[in-house]
Amino acid sequence: EYYSSVEQMRKLLKLEESLVTSLGQYIKLHEQKIEFLHRQRDLLEKELKKGLKDDIEYSSNPVSAFLMVNRLVNDWERLRAFMDMDVGAKLQNTTEMPTHEDLIGVVEGLARLQDMYELNAKEMASGKLLDRTIGRQLKTAECYEIGNKLTAAKSYRHAVSWLRESLRLWTMDSPGVSKVEVMNALSYALSHQGEYEEALELTQKVLKLQPDNQRALNSKEPLEKWIEYKKQHGLPPPVPEPYVKNYPSLCRGDDQRPAKELAKLRCRYEHNRTPFLRISPLKLQEVNHDPMIVMYHDVISNKEIDAIISISKPLMHRSMVGDDHEKAVSKTRTSSNAWLDDVMHPVVRTLSQRTEDMTNLAMTAAERLQVGNYGIGGHYLPHYDYAVAEEGKEVYPSIGKGNRIATVMYYLSDVAIGGATVFPQLGLGVFPQKGSAIFWYNLHANGTVDHRTLHGACPVFVGSKWVGNKWIHERGQEFRRSCELDPKV
Numbered sequence: 111e112y113y114s115s116v117e118q119m120r121k122l123l124k125l126e127e128s129l130v131t132s133l134g135q136y137i138k139l140h141e142q143k144i145e146f147l148h149r150q151r152d153l154l155e156k157e158l159k160k161g162l163k164d165d166i167e168y169s170s171n172p173v174s175a176f177l178m179v180n181r182l183v184n185d186w187e188r189l190r191a192f193m194d195m196d197v198g199a200k201l202q203n204t205t206e207m208p209t210h211e212d213l214i215g216v217v218e219g220l221a222r223l224q225d226m227y228e229l230n231a232k233e234m235a236s237g238k239l240l241d242r243t244i245g246r247q248l249k250t251a252e253c254y255e256i257g258n259k260l261t262a263a264k265s266y267r268h269a270v271s272w273l274r275e276s277l278r279l280w281t282m283d284s285p286g287v288s289k290v291e292v293m294n295a296l297s298y299a300l301s302h303q304g305e306y307e308e309a310l311e312l313t314q315k316v317l318k319l320q321p322d323n324q325r326a327l328n329s330k331e332p333l334e335k336w337i338e339y340k341k342q343h344g345l346p347p348p349v350p351e352p353y354v355k356n357y358p359s360l361c362r363g364d365d366q367r368p369a370k371e372l373a374k375l376r377c378r379y380e381h382n383r384t385p386f387l388r389i390s391p392l393k394l395q396e397v398n399h400d401p402m403i404v405m406y407h408d409v410i411s412n413k414e415i416d417a418i419i420s421i422s423k424p425l426m427h428r429s430m431v432g433d434d435h436e437k438a439v440s441k442t443r444t445s446s447n448a449w450l451d452d453v454m455h456p457v458v459r460t461l462s463q464r465t466e467d468m469t470n471l472a473m474t475a476a477e478r479l480q481v482g483n484y485g486i487g488g489h490y491l492p493h494y495d496y497a498v499a500e501e502g503k504e505v506y507p508s509i510g511k512g513n514r515i516a517t518v519m520y521y522l523s524d525v526a527i528g529g530a531t532v533f534p535q536l537g538l539g540v541f542p543q544k545g546s547a548i549f550w551y552n553l554h555a556n557g558t559v560d561h562r563t564l565h566g567a568c569p570v571f572v573g574s575k576w577v578g579n580k581w582i583h584e585r586g587q588e589f590r591r592s593c594e595l596d597p598k599v
């Protein structure tokens with residue numbers, strides 16, 4: 111699976127490079143073959159011309175007659191065999207090729223980005239967004255392809271906008287797709303949006319251009335019926351927005367907290383909690399007061415980040431959601447991750463120690479470091495990091511140390527556009543800063559869950575987002591949970 115990690119997607123460029131090389135080899139060998147055939151043809155043609163000049167003389171002369179028969183029996187047979195011969199060049203093996211799933215995954219990521227960042231197809235196809243160049247101007251056939259894949263992914267609303275763009279860009283000399291195909295595809299996507307009238311109009315236009323167009327003929331009658339149905343019964347209520355309120359606007363960077371609240375937030379050095387902090391104070395930024403969320407700056411160096419990422423790369427796999435009881439791959443979280451144990455490398459151990467210095471919490475109850483890399487439009491919908499206990503069941507039984515009392519997340523990269531960590535209930539969005547870490551408690555001091563910690567990772571638009579999560583559990587923190595985070599103390 112490639113689409114769930116930008117790091118994986120980068121491998122596709124290498125794969126394509128080797129395919130291009132292998133295609134070059136194939137062409138070269140075939141060119142040699144064709145060149146040989148050209149030479150053979152010229153020789154045979156020369157001989158033939160001699161014969162045609164005086165055919166009776168040629169066919170009756172025993173020497174030339176022999177040559178002619180010999181040519182037909184042997185030379186042409188050899189030539190035929192040579193033409194059928196495999197020159198040995200094959201396109202390089204295909205086991206590493208991305209799959210249909212990847213294609214749909216990328217297209218769904220694209221639809222998600224359009225939703226979140228309010229991007230329209232016309233703008234995206236122009237290659238310019240938010241005053242940045244994000245790619246080249248797309249062509250009719252490319253917009254058509256994207257539209258069709260969005261239809262396959264049942265993202266009809268977005269499909270409509272891409273197919274409209276394809277139709278707008280279409281000209282007589284647009285290669286790759288006919289106007290009729292675009293109109294049929296648009297009509298289909300529109301019909302799934304309940305826009306039967308416009309869908310029928312397009313179908314009628316197709317039939318004017320091509321009265322025997324089968325696809326249009328097939329859809330005309332059902333569309334007429336649907337229009338009638340819509341007139342009588344109206345449309346079913348629209349599917350509600352799939353997103354938590356606030357979430358998309360927070361992802362777009364608009365903080366929703368009152369200025370009065372923001373004015374209370376401070377930055378300070380933390381230097382007197384542990385002996386270590388005396389020598390190496392931490393730069394702390396209060397991000398939110400109630401519940402307290404803080405960001406520590408410059409807590410992991412570029413060198414350490416490089417080490418962490420290179421250890422993680424070979425261990426990455428698709429991220430799951432759910433706890434021990436029920437773990438699964440889900441569209442609500444498109445990223446890949448790796449789990450790093452303290453013993454795997456000194457830098458992992460150092461980071462655990464640093465997390466302890468930052469939080470004052472015991473790492474004996476911490477999970478391994480989870481390193482994550484997001485994919486195309488990669489995101490994690492709002493969720494809680496804690497688990498909710500089912501009747502009579504323990505949370506995180508395989509760890510056996512209670513719930514996730516706190517989360518420390520290191521930002522291991524900047525993200526050019528998108529990729530914020532947002533807290534919809536607090537109206538807060540935090541944008542990744544390479545080298546910083548964000549820390550909050552998921553549980554109240556009395557151990558009950560704090561639902562205000564609902565948070566999500568916004569789709570990454572441009573860049574490769576890397577994070578390192580350290581989840582800390584309850585046991586052993588009884589005398590450690592610090593009140594210092596609370597500004598009122």
Ligand SMILES: O=C(O)CCC(=O)C(=O)O
Nearest residue numbers: 490530531566567577579
């Ligand atoms: O990547 C982020 O910004 C948030 C990740 C997260 O919430 C998680 O992995 O639990």
Ligand SMILES: [Fe+2]
Nearest residue numbers: 493494495565
């Ligand atoms: Fe989380």
